[in-house]
Amino acid sequence: MTTDLKLYQSNGSPNSRRVRIFVAEKGIELPQVPVDLGAKEQFSEAYVAINPRRVVPTLVLEDGPAIGEVPAIMRYLDEAFPETPLLGSSPQEKALIQMWERRMELEGFAAVMETVRNRAAGLKDRAIAGPHDYAQIPALVDRGMERVKDFYADLEARLAEAAFVAGPALSAADITAFVTIAFATGALQLGIPEANTATRRWHDGLAARASFSA
């Protein structure tokens, strides 16, 4: 399936990867426009006009409007291309998947991001992405590591009782959890604990899908 949409994204950005995997799972062909974060292209006038929050990814629709924020981009794609839904079909499924995807993001992904941004030497006054500068707070690094460990424990408990994060079927919640683990492993050297067998089994299953290499 091809579209006239454009995805502004960066290969090194974990938030961009959430959308790339989502798109690959749905089988949508979505033209990508690279945004060079190393060259600070997200702060350029052209990009800020598309996304005033100065973050990637952004989905630009054929008729103009730009959609920022990963869950909102996923929402557009799942509503506009309802085949292979990754955010559910019934009201109940949609709500439960949104609940789980959000927990994976706020308890997992955001905890990794907070740790990384409060620690990286190059982000001294950029502890929160966006239009405003905030100084790093060193205490958030230790707390962030604790939060990621708690995330792994909670995820293990969940996957011991359900095949996928949001229940019996693969959904956007799995994508966010999977990217969170890759991010924590790469940036914080916090991989899945050895003893977390339910998480490992689930992770191996996802890693075997071609779409999860997107």
Next chain:
Amino acid sequence: MTTDLKLYQSNGSPNSRRVRIFVAEKGIELPQVPVDLGAKEQFSEAYVAINPRRVVPTLVLEDGPAIGEVPAIMRYLDEAFPETPLLGSSPQEKALIQMWERRMELEGFAAVMETVRNRAAGLKDRAIAGPHDYAQIPALVDRGMERVKDFYADLEARLAEAAFVAGPALSAADITAFVTIAFATGALQLGIPEANTATRRWHDGLAARASFSA
């Protein structure tokens, strides 16, 4: 419209209020079950069985499943009762409203909450709501006040160009922004700055609606 749903909520909880206003705007009659946060009822075995995150509100469906997380509860209600949509109708509307509601929450509501939880004497080891204890970080109080001021500035810029937060029509994004302002005013004595005339005009219009007293 009556339902067999039940909303577990607390009158003093700003997150509960987001759902109460949402429900009132849609004209749904939703039986409420009070959760006494003062008596720490959210930590009781009975409530944790409904919401393992130990937070209010939770929406319990007729056939059993419980939906936590405010945006997920709103999603269920808007999908199950599509009259008077507050999260949009078309894919584009749904995505743009989700984007704006999320920005209001992450940049506004969450900043107020973080400030309050890192400052309240009674929440020493409860800086983040949920199943895990995290110690307060005093530096987050000052940063939180800054973030709320930045939120007010960004909201003013938005409301100078649009009638409502997400565009031409009232949506869930307005509800979250409105409750954020009440929360910041009450808990942090940070009301809408005098000079923010677009925000004041928008706020007066919402405050005049009966549903916004819910």
